[in-house]
Amino acid sequence: MRAVQRTLLHFAVFTALVFSLYPLLAMVFHYSRLSAGSVWLAQLFLLLVSFAALTHAIFIRRQYRKKPVLVNLSFFGIGLLSGAAAWVLSPFPGVFMAVISAIAVFAVYQAGARLFFIEYDSLIHPYVYTAICMLYIVPSAIIWFGDHDASFLWQAVLFLIISCIFAVAHNFSGIDIALQSQGAEEEHLPKGLLRHNRLLLCAFGAAVGLLLLMRSVIGTFLWTLLKTVLHYAGRIFLWIAGLFTGNEKEAAELEESESSFLQQTAVTRNEWVTLICTLILAAIAVFVIIRYRRRITEGIRNFFRSIRSWLAWLFGRSYDTPFRMEAGGYTDYHMDLTAEESDFADLPSPEKVHYRRLYRKYRRMEHTAEKYRLGYSLLLYRLSQDGLSVKPSLSPQEVLALVQAEGETFALWKTVTYGYEQARYREQLPDGPAFSALDSLLSEKL
């Protein structure tokens, strides 16, 4: 019983996918000033073609392994025949639209045949539903731009039916997954899924109803927004063109022609080819954003982290926290090599600037343990500038052993080291001779 339901649902999803083309057809027919009834005829023709393709695929699938070329040729040939039929039956005036109709029907035939081979779970994926939402919203909005009084009753009804089909399909799929994972029986179905889908459907219905009620307000707002964007884009373009031509007159002419273009766009309804191009571009943009959303998000996050780490590096703060990025089956750990243990001699130039600032700070400070420790660290930095390998992991006595070769100042180094050990490990303030020794060593090094 459940298998039969699942098969019926598969066909329902297939039909819903074909009916998702309705707003596109409505837009084209609206701008071609054809009757609303012909939209339904065209939609039914597309449904017929897609089901013919599906039946073709079902019957011929076992032959593909034996005769792949012949099978492909049959799909191509019947698709061409469907296209030719569309050419003949095309209600549009002119050859151009007849060709477009033929290509569209050919594409629907090919798509219908390929839909059979696509996994059911992929068909009911939320991305597909998102794409259908876009197909309903964008063409409907374009119709609104031109005609605020257009009726959207059928779009709303179809959208609700398609949403219902997708919700039920999701519900079934969720139940199947739950049953498989838990080994449960059918009477223990998760009721939460069904309740959740009902809530979602109610929310969708409410949103669509609200849009229908407020259509004139929203349509006016969107149209004003589009006009403003186009106006300022045109002005920017004219300004850039004026930079190269230097001809104010031409720029003014261009501006005039741009404004007349806008007026023409606002008035005429036969420029639907431009609108289709806009629609295609918008669809591509949406597709790219959805397809690469993870990379885009990661790119933005990475960009901000780069700025943050760069600023931290510039102002002498350490920013060595690695961050990870998950994409394409791998994990990236970013490392800040400036924060890695290395010779002081390898420090980049901003650290040197940092050193001078710290030395000035050292000179201004009172005799405290903090001052002593700062002076000692500056001394170590100067030591590394002289070519000695002084790593931060070295203990004070190991540093002392390094400078044993400096015979004259070795006594001063011993005093400084003892004072540092007092300040660092015993939390005592070094005495006066230790500070004097540190001062003399620092001044000598500078």
Place this chain on the structure above:
Amino acid sequence: MELLILVVIIAAAVIAEQALYARLGAKNVRYRCGFSTELLTEGEETELAEIVENRKLLPIPWLKAELTLPRQMQPAAGESVVTGNDRFVTGFFVVRSYSGIRRVRKIKANARGIYRITGARIQTADLLGGVRISLSASDTGSTVTVLPRSAQADAVLPVRLRRRTGEQLVRSSLVTDPFFSAGVRSYEAGDPMQRIHWKLAAHTGELMVRQEEKTAKRCLLVLLNVQTDSERSGTRTVDTSLAEHTIRLCVQCLEEACAEEYTVILCSNGCMPGGEPLRTIETGGSAALPMQLQSLAELSTQHQLPFRQFLDRYGAVSPDMSAVLITPYTDDAAAAWKTQYPDAAVIVSGYGRDEAQLADAVIPEPERSEA
């Protein structure tokens, strides 16, 4: 005029940028990669780490690294291209100045063997892609050994070879076993003092010594045949799937033998990297199994000694030894061997191929069992 100047400025900037990258692009850039573990079992995952370091102020706009892995090492997610026996995994890096990226991928080992990263092609370019510089990897890591997994079947060893833990008494041995007493006897010259039974000596009035049994640990000779078709069939190719299943059965047999405290000698007609058939030394205890599995990981099923010759050369079973033959089929050579050693067990891994009716157990491949 302004346009011309703009074009000249842009051209100069492009040339300068390309010259800069051509000179400094590859400087202080280091790439290395490797597997995180050296030993894993077939079907397990390990990590492949790639590390790119850029120790200079000039950032790297992109760096492409194309790694050549054996086709059996499959990335758990993401894309890879398989050509012949190689699998190519490509990665792109964008590295800022004085920074590095450590990229970690999960890699699944699909088959036993010893693998390594056989190649790493690294290429970097400037912002506009005009200058391309090839680099070499400073380190491509060590080899990773993928041990064969067990067949996950029910008990493979026949009942007569199981549940016999401990040592067995033998007629001759170099040393005696103090845990096995064999009564007392009169002292003889040369007997060690520690064996004198002082209480009994006081009772009998003459020196008496304790006698001890001679024992030996049980040894199991495992004979593995990876030749999947008999010579009479005329088939020269190897059914890799069946051969691998036979090896997995052998792994399970070795695991059970070690659990039963056998010492094991493993022989196979598959060849080792040196070209010789496999024959391990007698090993027991906890170290035995890893050593045998390591040998099986290296075993080649493509180069083999014929089954009949293999049994003639390695099939001799001494009286204090048990033997198991694991083979995809049985023929007259196996029948002759079984007649010679009737206590030996025969396990057949191919479905319906026990023509000589010798098998103690037939354990076919799981996916072929219904065929």
